[in-house]
Amino acid sequence: MDAAALRRLPCGERPHWRAQAEALGFGFHTIGGERYWDERACYAFTLEQIERDLEAPTGELHQMALDLVDELVQSEALLRRLGLPEPLWDWIAESWRARWPSLYGRMDLCYDGRSPARLLELNYDTPTALYEAGYYQWRWLEEALADGRIPAGCDQYNRIQESLIETLASWRPQLSRLHLAALRDAPEDAGTIAYLADCATQAGLRTRMLAIEDLGLSARGELTDLDDQAIDCLFKLYPWEWMLADPYARALPGSGARLVEPPWKALLSHKGILVLLWERHPGHPNLLPARWSERWEAPPGWVCKPAWSREGANVLLVSEGGERLHSEGPYAQGPFVQQRCARLPCIDGEYPVVGSWVVGDQAVGVGLRADSGPITRDSSRFVPHVILP
Amino acid sequence: MKRSTELHLLLLGSLPLVLASCESSKPVAIYTPEYNCEMVESDRRCCSDADAQAASEHPLVAPKYALKSECELEFAQCGALGQAAPGYFAPVPAGVLLDDSTRASSTQCRRGHPIYRVRDGKMYSASGVDLGHAPGAREVPASALDTPEPRKTYAGGGRGGFGVSARGFWSGG
Numbered sequence: 289m290d291a292a293a294l295r296r297l298p299c300g301e302r303p304h305w306r307a308q309a310e311a312l313g314f315g316f317h318t319i320g321g322e323r324y325w326d327e328r329a330c331y332a333f334t335l336e337q338i339e340r341d342l343e344a345p346t347g348e349l350h351q352m353a354l355d356l357v358d359e360l361v362q363s364e365a366l367l368r369r370l371g372l373p374e375p376l377w378d379w380i381a382e383s384w385r386a387r388w389p390s391l392y393g394r395m396d397l398c399y400d401g402r403s404p405a406r407l408l409e410l411n412y413d414t415p416t417a418l419y420e421a422g423y424y425q426w427r428w429l430e431e432a433l434a435d436g437r438i439p440a441g442c443d444q445y446n447r448i449q450e451s452l453i454e455t456l457a458s459w460r461p462q463l464s465r466l467h468l469a470a471l472r473d474a475p476e477d478a479g480t481i482a483y484l485a486d487c488a489t490q491a492g493l494r495t496r497m498l499a500i501e502d503l504g505l506s507a508r509g510e511l512t513d514l515d516d517q518a519i520d521c522l523f524k525l526y527p528w529e530w531m532l533a534d535p536y537a538r539a540l541p542g543s544g545a546r547l548v549e550p551p552w553k554a555l556l557s558h559k560g561i562l563v564l565l566w567e568r569h570p571g572h573p574n575l576l577p578a579r580w581s582e583r584w585e586a587p588p589g590w591v592c593k594p595a596w597s598r599e600g601a602n603v604l605l606v607s608e609g610g611e612r613l614h615s616e617g618p619y620a621q622g623p624f625v626q627q628r629c630a631r632l633p634c635i636d637g638e639y640p641v642v643g644s645w646v647v648g649d650q651a652v653g654v655g656l657r658a659d660s661g662p663i664t665r666d667s668s669r670f671v672p673h674v675i676l677p
Numbered sequence: 678m679k680r681s682t683e684l685h686l687l688l689l690g691s692l693p694l695v696l697a698s699c700e701s702s703k704p705v706a707i708y709t710p711e712y713n714c715e716m717v718e719s720d721r722r723c724c725s726d727a728d729a730q731a732a733s734e735h736p737l738v739a740p741k742y743a744l745k746s747e748c749e750l751e752f753a754q755c756g757a758l759g760q761a762a763p764g765y766f767a768p769v770p771a772g773v774l775l776d777d778s779t780r781a782s783s784t785q786c787r788r789g790h791p792i793y794r795v796r797d798g799k800m801y802s803a804s805g806v807d808l809g810h811a812p813g814a815r816e817v818p819a820s821a822l823d824t825p826e827p828r829k830t831y832a833g834g835g836r837g838g839f840g841v842s843a844r845g846f847w848s849g850g
Contacts, residue, residue, distance in 0.1 A: 313689030338679060419689075426684055443679050450681040471843050486688045501840035515701060515819060526840070536838030653680075675679055 294401030295332045296635045297674070299437040302327065302428075313483070314424050316476045319667070325420060326669040327428055330438065331640060331656050332676050333401070338445045341405050342397065345574045346644040346651035349395060349407055353556055356564055357384055360555050370558045373532050379541040380551045388550035390649070391455055391523070392418070396664070397642040400633035404573040405642065408630065412556040413528050413549050416476060417643060417670060419483040421655025422448035425672045441677030446653035448645050449487060455648035456491035463521050465494040467513055470525040472499035477525050484523060500526045505536055511545045521546045528554035529596050559595045559625045577628040586626050595623045603663050605629060615663045632662050639664065640671065702816040707792065707800065709772035712812035717775065720786065727789025731773040735791040738803035739767035753794045768793040771800055772812060776822055790822070
């Protein structure tokens, strides 16, 4: 085992980065007056750490998640346990049997450079931080190398954008136009779908963007866009559990539209997945022990999370010494899952989480987010990474 | 190497990141009392047809106000509406928008729709789309031509059936 801890390498900001970020469509580089993109330092990995500790486990965990989907769609008891609406079970299962393609997903890993990376959770339905990981981080590396801000010969684990374009291009024979939708008034989400529209255009697809709220339903039951054109394929940056609870949910199976991420990804949004993975692979080095919980409570050394939650909201962390830390949020309702606490490494006062990207079933790159506290929230900063020569 | 050797962006940076504006545009022509119909339409018969269409559509589509003063806060000139909506005030049409897409061939007339001028001099369609200050032929957002007639989406279906679970706190994952 490589004994080198994950390092944080101060490298100095490029003086023009804010103007450049804005010119390149990265409008949310600063949030609430605070840096979201933070290039004052970068995280430095060895190639071995990347390949052995992040890339290979990501591929393995992804396969374990797909195997679990295969089991879930065949088990009424498990589908009931996850609480998805029963009238849509068949459609969800059919989307899996027909292998409706998935574009991308992100798994969040706790990794200190020394011990095996541990899966904190899957963000397989509506992962964000894609543009900054896939494009802007790459752009930063090229310029930081040219400026001599980082050692010559540094590399980066990042084939994210290239893989997005390849995957989208592989859909092209059957698909000529891709609609992309995000909630209105969510600028970061609009940025994400605009980036995907850019990738899709490079892949040779025609694209249209619209707000989730503007999706229409025709008299014939088709999903429609603002020009009342039927939608063949919709990328929706909107959680499946909400989509399935919305008034038009029942119309989805008959709409003829293919959705991305596919309906079967709804199964992987539920944090009960962490329990089911642990039950099937007890002691796996990349998993943390996890179990169901009826209440928002945790014994010392455990974390409690609501089954449906995002952005690190409503997480309760109880330290080995019994100290309680929790984040606020809107997801107060159960059920809950408890997960053994994997303390994030604290490096120069920040707590990084590794977001490991899967595009078209391949592990293709990472993006790190660092927070000033041990629960990573939507306030965390995106910090670029390098692979040392 | 673990990274891509070459990446670029095609659209980002030039794309407005406001979803409502990511729509297609349509060719139209706009005329006003000062820049009259003959400047954009060679057939005088089409002009009188378009005037009549816009006038009959006006009471149905104009923004309506209970008080004249309320209307005048936004629009340059307001007046009482006729029988279609008695007791209401509305902006006085400032011109007519000719919809090119309603003309199947160059010998046919284009349909006319009323447009309204706000206090700063800009013109707006009845659906609230900014048409700028200047008359003449040009492209406008397709939604400028939204009319009160039932569209396909609304016929037995509708909009707004997704997004209601978001409850206003959502931003990605």
